[in-house]
Amino acid sequence: MRDLSLGRLGQLVLLIAVLHWGRPVLVPLALAFYLAFVLTPPSNRLEQLGLPRGLSVAAVVVAVLAAVAVLGALVTAQVADLASKLHAYSAQMANKLTSVRGGGLRIVSDSSRVVSELARGIEAQLGPPDHLTAVRVVPGGVSATQRLEEAFGPVLEPLAALLLVLVLTIFVLAHREDLRGRLIVLLGTQNVTLTTRTMTDAFVRVSHLLLTQAYINSGFGAVIAFGLYLIGVPYALLWGALAGVLRFVPLLGTLVATLLPALLAFVTFPGFQQALLTVGLFLVVDLTLANFIEPLVLGKRTGVSALALLVSAVLWTWLWGGLGLFLAMPITVCAAAVGRHVPELKFLAVALGDEPGLEPDLNFYQRTLAGAGKDALRLLRRKVEESSLTRAFDDLLIPGLRLMLMDQNVHAINQETAERVVSDLDGLLTRLLPPAEPGPLQKLGIVALAAESTADALLVRMLQTSLTDAKTELRVVRAGDRATLVEQTVQREPSRICVAALPPLGNNNARFLCRRLRAALPDALIVVLAPEPEQHRSGEAAARLREAGADHVAATLAEAVGVLGQARERGVRPPSAPQLGAS
Amino acid sequence: MTFFGQAIALRRSVARNGCKVLVVDDDIDSRQMLVELLEREGYSATGAENGSRALASLEDGLDPDLILTDLQMPVMSGWELCEHVKLEPRLRSIPIVLLCGMAGQQRGQLQVDGVFEKPTDTSRLLARIAELCGI
Numbered sequence: 001m002r003d004l005s006l007g008r009l010g011q012l013v014l015l016i017a018v019l020h021w022g023r024p025v026l027v028p029l030a031l032a033f034y035l036a037f038v039l040t041p042p043s044n045r046l047e048q049l050g051l052p053r054g055l056s057v058a059a060v061v062v063a064v065l066a067a068v069a070v071l072g073a074l075v076t077a078q079v080a081d082l083a084s085k086l087h088a089y090s091a092q093m094a095n096k097l098t099s100v101r102g103g104g105l106r107i108v109s110d111s112s113r114v115v116s117e118l119a120r121g122i123e124a125q126l127g128p129p130d131h132l133t134a135v136r137v138v139p140g141g142v143s144a145t146q147r148l149e150e151a152f153g154p155v156l157e158p159l160a161a162l163l164l165v166l167v168l169t170i171f172v173l174a175h176r177e178d179l180r181g182r183l184i185v186l187l188g189t190q191n192v193t194l195t196t197r198t199m200t201d202a203f204v205r206v207s208h209l210l211l212t213q214a215y216i217n218s219g220f221g222a223v224i225a226f227g228l229y230l231i232g233v234p235y236a237l238l239w240g241a242l243a244g245v246l247r248f249v250p251l252l253g254t255l256v257a258t259l260l261p262a263l264l265a266f267v268t269f270p271g272f273q274q275a276l277l278t279v280g281l282f283l284v285v286d287l288t289l290a291n292f293i294e295p296l297v298l299g300k301r302t303g304v305s306a307l308a309l310l311v312s313a314v315l316w317t318w319l320w321g322g323l324g325l326f327l328a329m330p331i332t333v334c335a336a337a338v339g340r341h342v343p344e345l346k347f348l349a350v351a352l353g354d355e356p357g358l359e360p361d362l363n364f365y366q367r368t369l370a371g372a373g374k375d376a377l378r379l380l381r382r383k384v385e386e387s388s389l390t391r392a393f394d395d396l397l398i399p400g401l402r403l404m405l406m407d408q409n410v411h412a413i414n415q416e417t418a419e420r421v422v423s424d425l426d427g428l429l430t431r432l433l434p435p436a437e438p439g440p441l442q443k444l445g446i447v448a449l450a451a452e453s454t455a456d457a458l459l460v461r462m463l464q465t466s467l468t469d470a471k472t473e474l475r476v477v478r479a480g481d482r483a484t485l486v487e488q489t490v491q492r493e494p495s496r497i498c499v500a501a502l503p504p505l506g507n508n509n510a511r512f513l514c515r516r517l518r519a520a521l522p523d524a525l526i527v528v529l530a531p532e533p534e535q536h537r538s539g540e541a542a543a544r545l546r547e548a549g550a551d552h553v554a555a556t557l558a559e560a561v562g563v564l565g566q567a568r569e570r571g572v573r574p575p576s577a578p579q580l581g582a583s
Numbered sequence: 584m585t586f587f588g589q590a591i592a593l594r595r596s597v598a599r600n601g602c603k604v605l606v607v608d609d610d611i612d613s614r615q616m617l618v619e620l621l622e623r624e625g626y627s628a629t630g631a632e633n634g635s636r637a638l639a640s641l642e643d644g645l646d647p648d649l650i651l652t653d654l655q656m657p658v659m660s661g662w663e664l665c666e667h668v669k670l671e672p673r674l675r676s677i678p679i680v681l682l683c684g685m686a687g688q689q690r691g692q693l694q695v696d697g698v699f700e701k702p703t704d705t706s707r708l709l710a711r712i713a714e715l716c717g718i
Contacts, residue, residue: 408672452676482717507646508676515600515717541646547601548717 019319027323028161032168034330036176038214039064040207043173057173061166071241078238093267206337210330212297217247220289224257227281231274233265243282249325250309258282304329304336308352361399368400368424369413377428384432390466390558397425397462398502398531398557401455405505422454429461441473446564447494449477449485451501451509459500459529459557466561474498482509486516496525496564499550503530507541511548518549527552529560602716603627605645607637607652607664608682613701617651624709626716634659638667641674648716654683669694678715680708 019026039060046056172179180203225240233239239261246253258279266275312332316324332352339348360379367375383392401422408418448463450456460476467474475492479485489497497517501510510528517526528550530541542553554560604626608614614630621628629645631637633656641647650668654661661681668674680697697711 405672504646504673505676508648511600511602511648512715512717518600519718544601544646549600 016319023320027320027327028164028168030320030327030331031165031323032172034210034327035064035165035169036172037203037207037330037334038211039169039173040176040203041211053174057170060173061170065166075238075241078235082235082238089264089267096267206334209333213248213329216289216294216297217244220244220247220285223285224281227285228261228278231265231277231281232269233261233274233278234268235261235264239264245326247286248329250313250329252313254282254286304332304352308332308336312352361396362403364396365400365403368421368428369404369417371424373424373428373431376424377431380428380432389433389469390561393462393466394531394556394558397429398459399533400425401458401502402531402533405455405502409505419454422458426458426461429458429465433465441468441471443473444565445493445495446472446474446498447477447489447492447496448474448498448500449479449489449513451482451499451506451513453502453505455502456500456506459502459531460498462557463498463500463529463560466557467565470561470565472565482512483516486513486520489517490520494521494524496527497521498527498529498560498564500529503532503541506530507545510550511545514545514548514550525552525564526550527554527560527563529554529557531556600718601627602649602718603629603645603647604712604716605629605631605637605640605647605650605652607631607634607650607656607661609633609653609656613653620705620709621651621712626712633657634661634664634667637664641668641671647677649712650677650679651712652679652681654681665695680711680715 043056043060046059047053051059221240221242221244223240224243225236228236228239239257242260243254243257246257249256262275262278262282265278266272268274309329309332313325313328316328316331318324320327335348336352339345339350340353360383364376364379367373367379380392380396383396387395404413404418404421407413408415413421446467448460450460457478464474464476475494477485477488477492479488499510499513499517501507507530510530514526514528517524526549528545530545530553532555542555545553552563554563602625604621606614606617606621606628608617608630609632611632614632618628618630629640629647631640634652635658637650637652638659650664652661652664661683665679665681668677668679678696680699681695682699682701682703684701696715699708699711
C-alpha cells in the first residue's frame, strides 16, 4: 500500500466525512448501483433474445417490483399478525421460562423481557390493539399541510427514497455502457483501450457474482421458509424472507436470522424439539451452501478476504447504518475487483483481496533474507506437497537465488548477506530432504559443474536432488578455477554434462566452459542450466551459449532434468545442436 | 575485404564460437588496429575510447568474453575501469588483458589476466586472448 502521508490521511478523513454526511444521497445511489449490477445479466439476456434496451430494462424492473410487492404483502401481513400476538407470545415465554427456570436455564430467562420490550416497541409503531380506542388531543391551530405531513410523513420519506432508488436503477441500467466509459476516463488511466477491456471484464464478473449471490440468498430464504413450515414454526415466510436478506450481512447475518424463529419455536411448542430443529435447519442449509453450493457456483473465492469483509461491515454500518451493513459485501467485492484491474487503484486489491500481499517467490526470498528459515521451509514444503520437488525448486528456490543476485547486483545487499542467503538456502535444502539411502540409481554418465558462484553450486545441488528423486545418478565436479574444472570434468569422460550458470553472472564462465568442453568432448551432450523467468529471456544469451558449444540451454530445472534424463545414443547430438554462424 | 578474405573471416568466426572482445584505447589508430586484428581472427570486437565509454557499454548490456584495455586514458583510465569491473558482481568474471605503454611494474596491484607492453607481440597477445576465451 502506498505511503500514508499526511496528505493522504487528510484525503481519507475527507472521504469518510463525505460518505457520512452525504448518506441521504449516497445510500440510494449505492443501492441503485447494486441493483443495476444484479439486474444487468438478466437485462443482457433479454436483449440477446431481441428485446430493445428500454423494454428489457422495464421488464426486469417490473418483474423485480412484482416479486418484491407480492413477497412484501405476504410478509407485511405476517408481521402485522405477529405484532398482534406478541403479547400472547410474551406471556407464553414467561410461563415457559418459569417452568424451566428450575432446570437451570437462567441464561434464556432474560429473553422474556426482550420480547416484552419488543412488543411494546412494535405497539408504539403500529398503534394500540383493536379493542382500545385511541384518544388524541388535537390543537386547534394546526394547518392542513401540517396534518398531511403528520399523517403521511413517516410513509412519504421511505417511499420517496424507494422511488429515487428505482429511478436511479433504471437510469443506470439503461445507460450502463456510457457510465462505465465515463468511469474509466475518470480513473485517468494511460491505456484506455486495455483498461476498458479489463474493466468491462471486471464489471461483468462482479455483476455475475452479485446476481449469483442474490440467487443463492433467495434460495436460502426459500429453503428456510419451507423447512420452518414443515417444522411448524409460525410465520415461516417472514423468517425465510428475513433469512434471505440477512444472509447478505457478512458472517453474523445468518446467526441473527436463526435467533428469532428459534426463539418463537421455543415459545410456541412444548419442549425443545422444534427449537433445536429450527437451529439445525439453519445450520445444515447454511453450511451446505457455504461449503458445497457456493464453491461450486461462485468458484473457490469471491476475491475478498474474510477480515476485509468484517472490517468493511463495521465501517459501512457505522457510516450508513443497517443499509450499510447490507451493502458492505457488494461494495467490498466491487472495490477489490476495480483494484485488481486498475493499476492506479491497486492498493484496494492489496488491502481487500484474498491473495497474499507478496508473490510466492518474493515472499519466500523475503522470509529467507529476514532469516526466518522456518517460514521459508514451510513455504517450500507446501510447494513440494502442491506440485513436486523440481517444481518447488523452479518456483521458489531458484527465483529466490535470482532475487538475491539482483539485490547484490544493485548493491542492495552486501557480499556477506548474499553468502548468508545462499548458505541458508543450502540449509533449507538439507532440512527439506533429510539424508536417506537413495536406492539403485540409473547411471547415464551425467556430470554437473557450477560455472562461477556459490549460487551456481546450489543450482547443481538442486539438480542432483531432482535427478536422485528421478532415480538417476549425477556426479558433481568441484574445483577452484575454471581451467581445473574443465580438466576434472574431462577426466570423468561423461556422456552428458550440465553447466549450471545463473544469468547474468555466470554467462561468461559458462561460455568459456562450453567452448573448452566441446573441444575436449565433441560427442558429449552439453546442457547449460541458465534459469530465467519467461519475460527476461532475450534469446541472445542462449544463442551465444549455443555458439560456444552448448547443445541445449535449459530455462528451468525441470527442463534440464528432462533433457539430461532422456535416453540418447552416444555420439548423436540432439536436433537443437548449435547453429554456428556469424555472431 | 575480398571474397576470399570474407570466407576466411567467416571460417574463423565459426572457429571462435562467437567470442566478443571489448577493446578500450583512447588512441584511435591503435584501437582500430586491434579491432581489425581481432575481427580478422574471427572475434567480434567492439571499440571504446576510454574507460567511461566502456563501462557505459557494459551497463547497457554488452557482455564481452574479454576486455582488452589500455592503461592511460583521459576521462577514465584503465586502472579505474579494472576497479569498477572487479567490484561489479555481474562483470567481475570477465577476463581483463592490459596493454601498457610503460614498464609492467607501474601497473600496480590490479587483478588482471594478462599484461602486454606496447609495442605488442600480436601472436602472443592472440594466444592469450584465445586461452582466456576458452578456445
